[in-house]
Amino acid sequence: MSSSSSPMQSTGRKLKLKSKDDETFEVEEAVAVKSQIFKYMVEDGVSNGPIPLPNVNGKTLARVLQWCQKHADPTITEDELNKYDAGFIDVDQAVLYDLLMAANYLNIEELLKLACMRVADMIKGKSPDEIRRTFNIKNDFTPEEEEEVRKENAWALGP
Amino acid sequence: MPLSLSDAHAVRNCEGSRDSWSFRGLNSESEGSDCNKMGKAEFGGYGEPLLVDDVVDKLPIDPFGMDKRSTITITGWFQDLVEESDSGCNGFGFDDAQKEIADHHGLFAGLNWLWNGSMKFEPELGIVKKGGISIPCDGFDGYGVDTRLLDGVFAMDGNVEEFMNFGRFGNWFVSKGAPESRACGKTCFNGVEESTPHDAMFFALGYLGVQDLLTVERVCKSLRDSVRSDALLWRSIHIDRPLSEKITDDALLKLANRAQGTLQCLSLVDCIRITDSGLKRVIETNPRLKTLSVPGCVRLSVDSLLDMLRAFKSVGSPGIKHLRIAGIRSVTEKQFEELQFLLNADNHVEQSAHRLRIYSGVPSYISCDDDCAIDIEACPWCHEFKLVYDCPSESCQGKHQADHLCRACIICTPRCINCGCCIKDRDYEETFCLDSLCLDCWKQRPNCPDMLGEKGASQCTIFRQETSYQFCFYG
Numbered sequence: 081m082s083s084s085s086s087p088m089q090s091t092g093r094k095l096k097l098k099s100k101d102d103e104t105f106e107v108e109e110a111v112a113v114k115s116q117i118f119k120y121m122v123e124d125g126v127s128n129g130p131i132p133l134p135n136v137n138g139k140t141l142a143r144v145l146q147w148c149q150k151h152a153d154p155t156i157t158e159d160e161l162n163k164y165d166a167g168f169i170d171v172d173q174a175v176l177y178d179l180l181m182a183a184n185y186l187n188i189e190e191l192l193k194l195a196c197m198r199v200a201d202m203i204k205g206k207s208p209d210e211i212r213r214t215f216n217i218k219n220d221f222t223p224e225e226e227e228e229v230r231k232e233n234a235w236a237l238g239p
Numbered sequence: 240m241p242l243s244l245s246d247a248h249a250v251r252n253c254e255g256s257r258d259s260w261s262f263r264g265l266n267s268e269s270e271g272s273d274c275n276k277m278g279k280a281e282f283g284g285y286g287e288p289l290l291v292d293d294v295v296d297k298l299p300i301d302p303f304g305m306d307k308r309s310t311i312t313i314t315g316w317f318q319d320l321v322e323e324s325d326s327g328c329n330g331f332g333f334d335d336a337q338k339e340i341a342d343h344h345g346l347f348a349g350l351n352w353l354w355n356g357s358m359k360f361e362p363e364l365g366i367v368k369k370g371g372i373s374i375p376c377d378g379f380d381g382y383g384v385d386t387r388l389l390d391g392v393f394a395m396d397g398n399v400e401e402f403m404n405f406g407r408f409g410n411w412f413v414s415k416g417a418p419e420s421r422a423c424g425k426t427c428f429n430g431v432e433e434s435t436p437h438d439a440m441f442f443a444l445g446y447l448g449v450q451d452l453l454t455v456e457r458v459c460k461s462l463r464d465s466v467r468s469d470a471l472l473w474r475s476i477h478i479d480r481p482l483s484e485k486i487t488d489d490a491l492l493k494l495a496n497r498a499q500g501t502l503q504c505l506s507l508v509d510c511i512r513i514t515d516s517g518l519k520r521v522i523e524t525n526p527r528l529k530t531l532s533v534p535g536c537v538r539l540s541v542d543s544l545l546d547m548l549r550a551f552k553s554v555g556s557p558g559i560k561h562l563r564i565a566g567i568r569s570v571t572e573k574q575f576e577e578l579q580f581l582l583n584a585d586n587h588v589e590q591s592a593h594r595l596r597i598y599s600g601v602p603s604y605i606s607c608d609d610d611c612a613i614d615i616e617a618c619p620w621c622h623e624f625k626l627v628y629d630c631p632s633e634s635c636q637g638k639h640q641a642d643h644l645c646r647a648c649i650i651c652t653p654r655c656i657n658c659g660c661c662i663k664d665r666d667y668e669e670t671f672c673l674d675s676l677c678l679d680c681w682k683q684r685p686n687c688p689d690m691l692g693e694k695g696a697s698q699c700t701i702f703r704q705e706t707s708y709q710f711c712f713y714g
Binding site for chain 2: 177180184195197199200203204205206208211212216217218219220226229230232236238
């Protein structure tokens with residue numbers, strides 16, 4: 081996988097990507113191969129037409145490619161990257177979800193980890209009610225089920 | 240005109256005017272008979288009256304304007320609030336079919352509705368103020384108030400229809416008077432229906448610790464099922480504070496079983512309730528265990544650990560490769576040698592690449608990623624089998640080629656709790672917690688006066704965030 085430390089290949093070869101809402105993007109190979117999917121495509125020979133990505137919308141794809149661009153830049157320091165990532169992932173829940181699912185679909189490990197950790201940070205330390213509120217989740221337990229779960233983990237709740 | 244609840248006074252004429260409402264302190268007398276006419280919302284009408292104290296009745300709710308949370312029954316109508324408030328307020332989305340809400344306090348059973356908190360309504364502006372901070376109505380969360388600023392809870396009982404005309408203040412809780420009522424599955428402040436968790440949440444579960452996973456289990460059915468059935472989440476179990484003092488043998492077995500036999504790394508830090516038999520049950524059902532870390536688990540015995548390792552060996556299983564036992568009972572030389580043999584310590588890389596272990600004030604429990612077979616070793620000075628620390632000080636490293644002469648256990652070589660350097664031949668200060676600080680670290684403390692010899696009250700909080708003492712009686 082092309083890591084951020086390897087020199088950017090100036091082959092000039094670009095990949096054409098098409099989002100599910102028909103937005104087209106052109107990216108350099110060195111940037112695109114942050115995604116394992118594209119990496120394998122590049123290694124096996126790229127297809128002619130634009131690569132369709134039916135699971136990613138244009139807005140999200142644009143963000144993802146922006147992230148890939150930054151991470152493919154060999155001149156950037158680790159500190160700068162960390163700062164960039166912190167700002168990049170500080171987004172609304174809906175955008176965060178889209179980024180996470182796109183990173184999973186495109187198999188971009190670092191971005192997936194970044195997004196997952198952000199979601200995890202939003203969960204950590206909260207009570208079940210607070211988690212429900214934060215993520216807009218309906219409590220679909222019956223009273224009996226709720227009691228059963230509470231009892232199962234009662235040891236962890238006590239003082 | 241803004242209405243201050245903390246005043247607990249009627250602020251408008253409640254004489255049948257559409258612009259009227261009144262507020263009553265929970266324990267206060269009514270503010271005039273006309274207001275009482277509005278008193279369909281009297282708590283007495285909906286259930287058992289609260290027990291009130293006559294004297295308390297006469298006291299103002301918040302005489303000193305301290306914004307103390309007070310419980311006030313709101314008796315009156317809010318329809319004028321609806322009319323006056325901006326459309327910027329979002330609907331509380333009250334659904335008749337979803338009326339059941341937990342009465343979190345029980346005390347308010349039978350109340351019509353209850354405002355817990357001191358807030359100012361500014362209905363004409365569509366905002367709520369607390370302590371001078373404005374909260375736009377659309378800032379309300381699922382509890383109807385922005386709980387970052389308030390612990391206000393709305394609870395109501397009885398005539399739901401009355402509230403249908405009320406202003407939009409996020410969610411209202413309808414109390415059935417029973418604490419065991421289900422929590423309300425209300426629409427959230429922005430009007431979006433509550434639903435099942437997004438797929439993205441399930442990806443994030445792998446980044447949560449045990450305590451958070453157990454909390455997530457209680458959120459909804461799909462998360463519960465995922466937490467319980469996804470063995471990958473339980474492949475590596477790490478129990479630390481605050482769970483370490485609570486976890487029992489049974490609880491540990493239940494958690495380990497969730498790995499469905501694939502448990503690879505088990506880390507129990509200071510789990511004082513875990514016994515030999517409890518740990519044995521877990522080990523027996525998880526033959527793929529590679530790393531076992533039980534520092535500070537004082538009920539465990541080395542003999543029992545040896546039995547477990549021998550059992551692995553006898554069945555030809557690869558067995559445990561990494562063992563961390565610092566802090567359990569003292570290990571004899573014979574036991575240590577057998578442990579090394581059973582762990583195949585000779586084949587480990589730590590022989591060639593010794594990793595520096597620096598003292599840091601908290602027990603230096605090596606993580607599951609560390610490559611060495613066993614954490615303890617013979618202290619070069621006292622020859623007991625304990626954690627032995629290296630020295631980060633350059634002067635110590637410069638003097639000796641192979642091992643630092645100060646390399647020893649913490650008893651033989653006291654060290655600075657902050658940087659880990661030895662303090663045997665240096666000046667040092669003792670903190671309030673009886674830890675030692677070298678002078679460099681001492682001077683760097685935020686409150687430290689830059690004078691030698693001053694022994695003011697030391698502030699050791701920056702170095703030791705948590706101090707706790709465990710008393711274990713076993714025999």
